[in-house]
Amino acid sequence: ILLLLRNPKDLATSYYHFSLVFSPFPSYESWDSFFKDFMAGKVPWGSYFNYLSEWNKYIDNENVMPIGFEDVKENTYLGVKKIVEFFEFPLNEEEIHAVVQRSSFQSMKKNSKETHGAFGDVLFRKGGVSDWRNLFAEKHNMEMDKMYREHLEAIPLGKRLKYDVYCKA
Numbered sequence: 001i002l003l004l005l006r007n008p009k010d011l012a013t014s015y016y017h018f019s020l021v022f023s024p025f026p027s028y029e030s031w032d033s034f035f036k037d038f039m040a041g042k043v044p045w046g047s048y049f050n051y052l053s054e055w056n057k058y059i060d061n062e063n064v065m066p067i068g069f070e071d072v073k074e075n076t077y078l079g080v081k082k083i084v085e086f087f088e089f090p091l092n093e094e095e096i097h098a099v100v101q102r103s104s105f106q107s108m109k110k111n112s113k114e115t116h117g118a119f120g121d122v123l124f125r126k127g128g129v130s131d132w133r134n135l136f137a138e139k140h141n142m143e144m145d146k147m148y149r150e151h152l153e154a155i156p157l158g159k160r161l162k163y164d165v166y167c168k169a
Helices: 008-021 031-040 048-058 069-074 076-087 093-102 105-110 112-123 138-151
Strands: 002-005 065-068
Touching: 002 048, 002 076, 008 031, 008 048, 008 112, 008 138, 031 138, 048 138, 065 069, 065 076, 069 076, 076 093, 093 105, 105 112
Parallel strands: 002 065
Antiparallel strands: none
């Protein structure tokens, strides 16, 4: 199982934008109303904090590979190479480089109509890190930081989020 992690501030931001354009999801009047529901776990798929806490039980399982979205963004080649090795895909260096190129955000967004139809516009928005800075007010930062400290800071999976690197205002 490949367990893709994302820092909770960017996850909430992406989730909010996704909910604005994906009609089966509840719509929100504002970022504040979404944030309130997100923090309370009252969004589809529930609480991200509980989700990570549950997955933390399996962090040492040899059949589970946690990998951070931010880690892959930092070094896409290394991220893809780790995934290839984990799944024991028989790819050589040239093939790994081709996967890296085809799986770049720019490439996936460009080809999204072909690969995902109209849903491509919903899935591929920015593909970056730290977009949360465009939505979070100080009160949101304080609440999210508190929730992180209470639920994730002390667990191994929480440490893998690199919260101090990606989530500090």
